[in-house]
Amino acid sequence: MACGAxxxxxxxxxxxxxASSAALCLGALALSAARRAQTFLAPAALFFFLGWxxxxxxxxxxxxxxxxxxxxxxxxxxxxGEALEPPDYKGGYWRFPMNVTHLARDGLSLSATGKIxxxxxxxxxxxxxxxxxxxxxxxxxxxxxxNPGGFDYARHMRVQGIFGxxxxxxxxxxxxxxxxxxxxxxxxxxxxxxxxVIDRTVHDPARGVLxxxxxxxxxxxxxxxxxxxxRSGAAHILSISGLHIGMVAGSAFFILxxxxxxxPALALTGRxxxxxxxxxxxxxxxxxxVSGMATPAQRSVIMAAVCVAAFFVERRHDPANSLxxxxxxxLALWPPALLTVSFQLSFLAVAAIVFAVSRIPAHWIxxxxxxxxxxxxxxxxxxxxxxxxxxxxxxxxxxxxxxxxPLANAILVPLTGFLVIPLGLAAAFIAPVSETCAGxxxxxxxxxxxxxxxxxxxxxxxxxxxxxxxxxxTLETLFYYAILCSLLFFRKSRAAKAGLALCLVLVLLDTxxxxxxxxxxxxLRMTVLxxxxxxxxxxxxxxxKTVLVDGGGFPDPEAMDMGRHVVAPFVFRKKIRTLDLVVxxxxxxxxxxGLAYMAENFAIREFWDxxxxxxxAAVQALYTVLEEKRVHREAARAGKETELGxxxxxxxxxxxxxxxxxxxxxxxxxxxxRAVFGRHAFLLPGDATAGAEKSVLRKTNAxxxxxxxxxxxxxxxxxxxxxxxxxxxxPSLVVVQARAGGRTKIPDPSVMRRYRSAGAxxxxxxxxxxxxxxxxxxxxxxxxxxxxx
Numbered sequence: 062m063a064c065g066a067x068x069x070x071x072x073x074x075x076x077x078x079x080a081s082s083a084a085l086c087l088g089a090l091a092l093s094a095a096r097r098a099q100t101f102l103a104p105a106a107l108f109f110f111l112g113w114x115x116x117x118x119x120x121x122x123x124x125x126x127x128x129x130x131x132x133x134x135x136x137x138x139x140x141x142g143e144a145l146e147p148p149d150y151k152g153g154y155w156r157f158p159m160n161v162t163h164l165a166r167d168g169l170s171l172s173a174t175g176k177i178x179x180x181x182x183x184x185x186x187x188x189x190x191x192x193x194x195x196x197x198x199x200x201x202x203x204x205x206x207x208n209p210g211g212f213d214y215a216r217h218m219r220v221q222g223i224f225g226x227x228x229x230x231x232x233x234x235x236x237x238x239x240x241x242x243x244x245x246x247x248x249x250x251x252x253x254x255x256x257x258v259i260d261r262t263v264h265d266p267a268r269g270v271l272x273x274x275x276x277x278x279x280x281x282x283x284x285x286x287x288x289x290x291x292r293s294g295a296a297h298i299l300s301i302s303g304l305h306i307g308m309v310a311g312s313a314f315f316i317l318x319x320x321x322x323x324x325p326a327l328a329l330t331g332r333x334x335x336x337x338x339x340x341x342x343x344x345x346x347x348x349x350x351v352s353g354m355a356t357p358a359q360r361s362v363i364m365a366a367v368c369v370a371a372f373f374v375e376r377r378h379d380p381a382n383s384l385x386x387x388x389x390x391x392l393a394l395w396p397p398a399l400l401t402v403s404f405q406l407s408f409l410a411v412a413a414i415v416f417a418v419s420r421i422p423a424h425w426i427x428x429x430x431x432x433x434x435x436x437x438x439x440x441x442x443x444x445x446x447x448x449x450x451x452x453x454x455x456x457x458x459x460x461x462x463x464x465x466x467p468l469a470n471a472i473l474v475p476l477t478g479f480l481v482i483p484l485g486l487a488a489a490f491i492a493p494v495s496e497t498c499a500g501x502x503x504x505x506x507x508x509x510x511x512x513x514x515x516x517x518x519x520x521x522x523x524x525x526x527x528x529x530x531x532x533x534x535t536l537e538t539l540f541y542y543a544i545l546c547s548l549l550f551f552r553k554s555r556a557a558k559a560g561l562a563l564c565l566v567l568v569l570l571d572t573x574x575x576x577x578x579x580x581x582x583x584x585l586r587m588t589v590l591x592x593x594x595x596x597x598x599x600x601x602x603x604x605x606k607t608v609l610v611d612g613g614g615f616p617d618p619e620a621m622d623m624g625r626h627v628v629a630p631f632v633f634r635k636k637i638r639t640l641d642l643v644v645x646x647x648x649x650x651x652x653x654x655g656l657a658y659m660a661e662n663f664a665i666r667e668f669w670d671x672x673x674x675x676x677x678a679a680v681q682a683l684y685t686v687l688e689e690k691r692v693h694r695e696a697a698r699a700g701k702e703t704e705l706g707x708x709x710x711x712x713x714x715x716x717x718x719x720x721x722x723x724x725x726x727x728x729x730x731x732x733x734x735r736a737v738f739g740r741h742a743f744l745l746p747g748d749a750t751a752g753a754e755k756s757v758l759r760k761t762n763a764x765x766x767x768x769x770x771x772x773x774x775x776x777x778x779x780x781x782x783x784x785x786x787x788x789x790x791x792p793s794l795v796v797v798q799a800r801a802g803g804r805t806k807i808p809d810p811s812v813m814r815r816y817r818s819a820g821a822x823x824x825x826x827x828x829x830x831x832x833x834x835x836x837x838x839x840x841x842x843x844x845x846x847x848x849x850x
Contacts, residue, residue: 065112083110115396129175139165141195154180177225189241196229207830220397255489263507292521294466308478314341363387413450444470453538580605591826595651602706614654624655646747648675657682672696739838744768754786773797777808800827
């Protein structure tokens with residue numbers, strides 16, 4: 062079923078085709094049953110096509126005429142509808158999803174349908190599921206940055222049924238009316254009282270983490286703590302996961318079994334054990350409800366229920382069957398769960414643990430003389446198994462692998478799972494009755510969590526705590542799991558030995574391919590990334606040399622880190638770990654915002670900037686990292702020149718007199734680079750203004766200014782790209798880094814006409830996605846992420 066859902070996401074087909082295939086498989090299965098013949102192929106194919114069929118409505122939904130996607134224009138609407146979740150703070154915004162029911166403006170009232178996400182800078186009035194909200198805003202489509210291998214955010218939101226976003230006007234004013242649902246009201250009261258107890262008895266940094274563990278949401282966790290848990294390989298502890306729910310169910314079972322043993326009527330018959338198992342599901346379900354019942358929580362609750370059911374009918378509990386049943390039910394309820402990182406991490410980790418523990422000889426851990434192995438060795442083995450099981454996904458998503466993770470998790474997971482969470486949940490349950498008594502339990506929970514936070518920070522403090530190897534593609538991920546399986550069966554299976562040998566040969570061939578691609582290439586490849594209304598460009602030069610010009614970013618320091626989520630994944634998947642040259646054209650957030658992350662996680666040999674100063678948080682963070690890593694930094698001045706991999710890179714602007722003339726205008730001092738390889742030149746002018754263009758025209762002869770490819774100055778705004786400049790450059794291709802159709806009027810229509818009048822082909826990254834231009838010095842080839850050539 063999982064394979065079918067994955068195939069449906071990768072290769073869309075009409076629903077009738079998958080339905081017909083499923084019907085044929087069902088007929089074959091019925092025929093086999095009638096003949097009493099055993100078959101594996103028919104049921105396997107049936108579930109494959111059911112998975113394919115199930116995911117189609119989520120990825121390619123049929124939307125009605127009054128859907129919000131048909132009302133996304135440049136006008137402001139009076140929007141009303143039903144809130145689905147309480148607001149959660151993330152990325153500088155208070156966000157919550159809502160079902161739109163009515164749209165109105167200029168005396169026109171329309172019924173509407175569709176789910177959108179509301180984002181407000183100002184904390185809205187208390188909003189609970191079931192209440193009616195009303196505000197004024199434009200409706201914006203959900204968009205993704207289209208870069209090779211990048212995260213498809215639009216699809217991620219679409220499978221959740223969210224097709225648009227809104228940003229309330231009038232300082233985020235949102236009117237709230239109506240009564241919430243009973244369940245939402247109970248949960249909110251529970252969270253409010255438990256939150257008051259946490260705030261009164263627990264201090265930072267443990268306070269934000271305890272709120273996340275007991276009440277859900279990670280908005281209160283400070284960045285330093287989050288980074289420490291990430292480097293120590295224990296980031297999963299910071300959110301309510303299936304592991305926590307499993308530990309809650311286990312702790313509840315042992316406590317209830319002990320208490321029920323004092324009831325003779327139950328204890329003498331042994332029924333107290335079954336009753337304790339059944340009752341232990343209640344706190345697990347409640348904890349899952351508080352967390353929002355995410356995929357890991359669903360998996361854990363289902364596995365616990367299967368385990369209890371097996372116990373009741375007195376059948377041997379098979380963890381592998383429980384995991385398979387949980388996966389089947391989760392995918393049956395919501396097939397797109399397969400595409401989420403939480404599903405992949407959760408099921409891979411548990412599968413690895415189940416598989417590894419089943420291979421442990423019984424005599425290793427049984428007997429009174431093996432207590433030390435059970436209490437110390439087994440937690441480490443479980444942690445190591447989980448880490449190895451999820452390693453490829455961890456590398457693909459988080460771009461790093463924690464070397465201290467197995468040891469840190471062996472200590473931190475039991476500490477939080479068996480002490481912090483049970484104490485915290487018990488305090489939360491008591492809070493509605495007596496907040497004072499709840500504080501007696503919440504205080505120790507905060508103390509143990511403080512120890513866990515300090516332990517994570519200690520583990521993360523080692524320089525080698527986390528490494529950032531190369532990004533594994535799908536084929537390499539299959540090699541990895543094949544090698545793990547071969548090693549587990551190596552001693553008892555000849556096929557495993559042959560498989561291991563074959564995999565090692567294939568890995569060597571794959572390594573040779575990438576080494577040749579990286580260091581044996583003889584072309585210049587420039588990729589202009591799709592970073593919205595910001596800029597980031599990677600140049601891959603012959604011989605494996607690399608140059609990164611700008612790093613993208615947002616003006617808002619609390620917004621998404623462009624380096625971490627867009628630029629680094631692209632560079633990472635190219636198996637690039639060292640940047641020979643990084644150039645910051647000018648110190649503004651939309652060009653510098655992602656460079657701090659790049660400087661922190663990649664080796665940089667040389668750094669150029671325009672010599673200007675800035676108080677922007679992103680720029681200050683970048684310069685701090687450069688100083689800590691002792692990266693050679695110098696100001697790029699007109700005439701500065703270097704050669705990398707046979708490509709001549711020259712600075713055309715600014716010169717020493719520019720700063721005095723421009724009076725602090727960062728755009729006017731933007732670094733203008735020209736890279737020449739063979740017959741073709743690439744001109745990268747940053748956010749150069751018309752004044753900067755005029756200065757370059759005055760100081761540079763026409764031959765040194767011509768370029769086959771021009772990166773549009775200042776994202777194609779009307780402050781740049783003068784006719785005289787374009788006449789001198791004479792580009793055959795102009796690449797515009799801009800989010801076409803966004804809230805800003807960039808690129809400017811008159812400038813776009815000017816490019817075309819100059820005879821250039823124009824490609825906008827917001828429309829075509831990332832643009833890759835490759836040349837061997839003679840021919841020039843252009844490719845885009847969305848398939849345009």
